[in-house]
Amino acid sequence: MNMETPNTYFRIRLSTMRPEKVTSFNIYVYMDQKYYLYLKEGDKLSDGKIEVLQDRDSGASFFVKTSDKETYRAWVKEEINSDLIPPHQKAKILRESSLSMMEDLFEVPDVNQALDDAKPIVTDFINFMETNPDSMHFMLSLSGHDFYTYNHSLDVSIYALGLGSVLGYDKKTLHDLGIGSLFHDVGKRNVSLDILCKKGPLDEAEWAQMKMHATYGLQILNNHPLISDAVKAAAFEHHESWEGNGYPQQLKGQEIHPFARIVALTDTYDAMTTQRSYNKPMSPMDALTMMKEKLAGRYDPEMLKAMHSVLFKLKAS
Numbered sequence: 187m188n189m190e191t192p193n194t195y196f197r198i199r200l201s202t203m204r205p206e207k208v209t210s211f212n213i214y215v216y217m218d219q220k221y222y223l224y225l226k227e228g229d230k231l232s233d234g235k236i237e238v239l240q241d242r243d244s245g246a247s248f249f250v251k252t253s254d255k256e257t258y259r260a261w262v263k264e265e266i267n268s269d270l271i272p273p274h275q276k277a278k279i280l281r282e283s284s285l286s287m288m289e290d291l292f293e294v295p296d297v298n299q300a301l302d303d304a305k306p307i308v309t310d311f312i313n314f315m316e317t318n319p320d321s322m323h324f325m326l327s328l329s330g331h332d333f334y335t336y337n338h339s340l341d342v343s344i345y346a347l348g349l350g351s352v353l354g355y356d357k358k359t360l361h362d363l364g365i366g367s368l369f370h371d372v373g374k375r376n377v378s379l380d381i382l383c384k385k386g387p388l389d390e391a392e393w394a395q396m397k398m399h400a401t402y403g404l405q406i407l408n409n410h411p412l413i414s415d416a417v418k419a420a421a422f423e424h425h426e427s428w429e430g431n432g433y434p435q436q437l438k439g440q441e442i443h444p445f446a447r448i449v450a451l452t453d454t455y456d457a458m459t460t461q462r463s464y465n466k467p468m469s470p471m472d473a474l475t476m477m478k479e480k481l482a483g484r485y486d487p488e489m490l491k492a493m494h495s496v497l498f499k500l501k502a503s
């Protein structure tokens with residue numbers, strides 16, 4: 187019997203499963219430090235069973251073998267293209283299945299492999315947004331209520347794609363922007379979990395560590411042979427400020443790469459509107475108002491305007 191390494195399985199969420207749809211892979215449940223076969227390839231879950239299980243599914247219990255990852259992805263793709271599923275359900279499947287890839291980005295030891303695995307998420311999102319004009323609205327209405335870095339990264343990427351479309355980016359640029367925003371916090375892999383998860387304010391030394399994530403991100407991406415300079419800039423420069431008092435390089439205005447200016451905006455917006463352990467989320471309108479009034483000096487004014495129209499369009503749809 188093979189040794190089971192932490193990479194042998196990846197998490198899935200039952201909310202990606204549709205009742206009565208036959209699966210093309212085995213699903214395992216993790217209990218008492220062991221994986222047990224839960225649903226055999228070719229079997230299906232009934233509606234009632236999914237409902238009961240979902241109440242208990244914190245996103246931590248159900249797994250698919252890593253060797254079945256391609257099969258799982260193909261299965262998700264088939265669901266996304268099915269005529270039988272309404273767009274809001276498709277958005278949910280796409281978002282939830284992407285979350286498991288994002289967890290890998292922050293957790294598996296082979297970061298280059300995880301970066302490669304995460305790239306198709308962006309292609310899937312762009313294609314989905316093209317074929318389902320209301321998809322942004324659906325995607326963002328699913329935004330998580332917790333503040334895991336991978337959840338956050340996914341949301342920042344979705345907002346950035348919305349902003350990029352409003353700014354008139356072509357498909358190739360949009361794809362690169364999606365990757366850059368998805369990877370913007372990848373440097374947090376090198377920041378200790380105690381600091382990342384600390385409840386309450388960080389002390390000076392912890393804050394200095396936290397700020398290093400921009401530089402760590404650049405280092406990680408530099409070690410990957412196929413990452414563009416624009417994607418690296420999104421990670422390295424996303425905490426720079428339009429007025430020049432950001433970090434780590436104190437760049438200002440147009441010196442900051444446009445991708446990093448976009449991430450700066452969508453990053454703050456997502457942080458403000460998402461539930462974190464120590465603060466209450468702000469409403470979209472309150473967050474945007476605060477960014478336009480109190481924080482305006484931090485952002486590219488044209489992009490701040492565009493962000494308004496992304497959110498306004500969302501509200502109207």
Ligand SMILES: [Fe+2]
Binds near residue numbers: 370425
């Ligand atoms: Fe960051």
Ligand SMILES: [Fe+2]
Binds near residue numbers: 338342370371453
């Ligand atoms: Fe971030």
